[in-house]
Amino acid sequence: MLKQRHQFFVSLLCAVDGVVAIAACLGAWSVRRLLIDGGFPDAATREGLAEWVRQPLWLLAAPIVLIAMWGFGLYRPRRDRAFIAESQQVFKATLSTSVALIVILWAMGPRTVADWAGEGVLQLGSAVVDGGRLQLGVLVVLLPVAVTVHRGLFRLALRAVRRRGWNLRHVAIVGTGRLGRIACRTLDRNSWTGLHVAYFISHQEHAHPGAVCLDRPILGGVKDLDTILEENKPDAVYLALPAPRAVMIPELLKRLSRHALDVRLIPDVHPKYMPQSMTVGDLEGMPILSVRESPMTGFPGLAKQLVDFVGATIGLMVFGPVMLIIACLVRLSSPGPVIFKQRRVSLGGQTFDIFKFRTMYHAEDEASPAGWTRRNDPRITPIGKWLRATSLDELPQLFNVWRGDMSLVGPRPERPELIERFRDDWRGYMLRQHVKAGITGWAQVNGLRGDTSLRKRLQYDLAYIRNWSLGFDLKILWLTLFRGFLNRNAH
Numbered sequence: 001m002l003k004q005r006h007q008f009f010v011s012l013l014c015a016v017d018g019v020v021a022i023a024a025c026l027g028a029w030s031v032r033r034l035l036i037d038g039g040f041p042d043a044a045t046r047e048g049l050a051e052w053v054r055q056p057l058w059l060l061a062a063p064i065v066l067i068a069m070w071g072f073g074l075y076r077p078r079r080d081r082a083f084i085a086e087s088q089q090v091f092k093a094t095l096s097t098s099v100a101l102i103v104i105l106w107a108m109g110p111r112t113v114a115d116w117a118g119e120g121v122l123q124l125g126s127a128v129v130d131g132g133r134l135q136l137g138v139l140v141v142l143l144p145v146a147v148t149v150h151r152g153l154f155r156l157a158l159r160a161v162r163r164r165g166w167n168l169r170h171v172a173i174v175g176t177g178r179l180g181r182i183a184c185r186t187l188d189r190n191s192w193t194g195l196h197v198a199y200f201i202s203h204q205e206h207a208h209p210g211a212v213c214l215d216r217p218i219l220g221g222v223k224d225l226d227t228i229l230e231e232n233k234p235d236a237v238y239l240a241l242p243a244p245r246a247v248m249i250p251e252l253l254k255r256l257s258r259h260a261l262d263v264r265l266i267p268d269v270h271p272k273y274m275p276q277s278m279t280v281g282d283l284e285g286m287p288i289l290s291v292r293e294s295p296m297t298g299f300p301g302l303a304k305q306l307v308d309f310v311g312a313t314i315g316l317m318v319f320g321p322v323m324l325i326i327a328c329l330v331r332l333s334s335p336g337p338v339i340f341k342q343r344r345v346s347l348g349g350q351t352f353d354i355f356k357f358r359t360m361y362h363a364e365d366e367a368s369p370a371g372w373t374r375r376n377d378p379r380i381t382p383i384g385k386w387l388r389a390t391s392l393d394e395l396p397q398l399f400n401v402w403r404g405d406m407s408l409v410g411p412r413p414e415r416p417e418l419i420e421r422f423r424d425d426w427r428g429y430m431l432r433q434h435v436k437a438g439i440t441g442w443a444q445v446n447g448l449r450g451d452t453s454l455r456k457r458l459q460y461d462l463a464y465i466r467n468w469s470l471g472f473d474l475k476i477l478w479l480t481l482f483r484g485f486l487n488r489n490a491h
Contacts, residue, residue: 179242311408340358347434
């Protein structure tokens with residue numbers, strides 16, 4: 001019965017996806033008519049719709065959308081998938097659809113674009129935009145928006161249905177320890193998934209008759225697993241075994257393979273030991289769980305490097321005159337070099353010389369025992385005090401970014417001596433070296449600079465690494481304009 005209900009919802013979702021894709025094509029056509037012709041034909045909508053129906057673009061777009069959505073796993077029963085994750089897959093599927101449409105029409109020749117997407121031209125100043133290409137451009141923008149909105153509304157409708165006790169999937173949890181109880185409470189809190197914990201199976205071989213866990217019955221132990229599943233058929237089983245019982249997992253998976261149900265495995269590892277999203281890889285059939293790796297590998301890392309290079313180049317051009325004035329002031333304020341260099345650690349433990357404007361009377365004093373400067377430190381020059389308060393002493397680090405030593409955004413680089421001191425005392429501290437050190441960071445724009453709580457700074461740095469995205473970097477850069485230069489903890 002459950003499989004039939006799932007097939008019904010998949011069929012319904014598939015049909016609505018197709019209708020939305022057709023509606024997006026109609027919307028793109030309408031925009032073209034309004035922009036080029038200033039409206040619809042005389043006999044109004046009837047003639048206009050007849051013209052649109054004769055253009056077979058929608059007949060091509062709808063099936064490609066459905067194939068792309070299926071290819072990106074958007075018709076699989078994944079109730080525990082968050083809407084953000086689904087939206088990302090929808091964007092990929094609709095983007096693939098747009099690329100496929102453009103390639104197909106290009107391969108069929110320029111005349112096909114006019115026949116399938118419409119004729120006419122739009123005058124934009126001195127530029128002329130072909131009507132067919134205009135309609136395709138509008139469709140590329142409209143399609144992902146329309147499908148994402150419809151998917152969101154579909155989710156809201158399902159949530160309302162599931163809150164009334166309909167369309168539920170009943171699951172059994174194997175494991176009555178801490179992990180099993182966490183799994184049950186988590187599913188209860190996220191009732192929108194429609195996953196209802198029906199009963200527990202103890203991770204011990206047997207369970208006491210009538211035993212309960214979180215108001216759910218414990219129907220037996222793992223010794224009775226097959227009998228329990230035959231007599232009380234769930235839709236899915238969640239394995240939530242305590243770490244000492246993990247040796248049982250291969251045998252349990254083998255026994256569960258005899259039953260037609262979904263199986264989920266919850267590892268007994270606290271999230272704080274996995275500060276980054278864990279991914280699953282495959283090497284010749286061998287599954288590999290990636291617990292720790294830099295989130296900035298592949299294309300995202302390349303995009304970040306490009307942003308760093310372009311941003312540092314623009315920064316050097318904008319702040320060049322300011323840096324020249326500061327260099328003169330530092331040189332006149334006291335004897336010593338203008339630029340102060342100090343050994344710091346960045347990505348992968350690699351060391352580099354960080355550049356700053358000298359802010360102390362003697363450069364050699366700044367290389368004294370590792371630590372943070374104190375408020376009203378007597379070693380700081382008057383101009384140095386102002387530079388530190390405004391963070392303008394950090395501007396030469398744009399050269400570090402331009403050279404590839406640092407990034408515009410990331411955890412602040414520390415001295416090797418401090419890292420040796422903190423690596424054993426603060427769990428997760430070395431994860432900061434999974435990304436490049438930065439001029440500014442999530443901790444800095446939240447006021448954690450200078451001699452502030454190391455624990456708090458580490459929490460913000462790990463949160464940045466865990467949730468990193470290019471958009472997050474741009475947000476931090478924007479906040480730096482308002483919070484990064486002047487700060488009461490900068491001294």
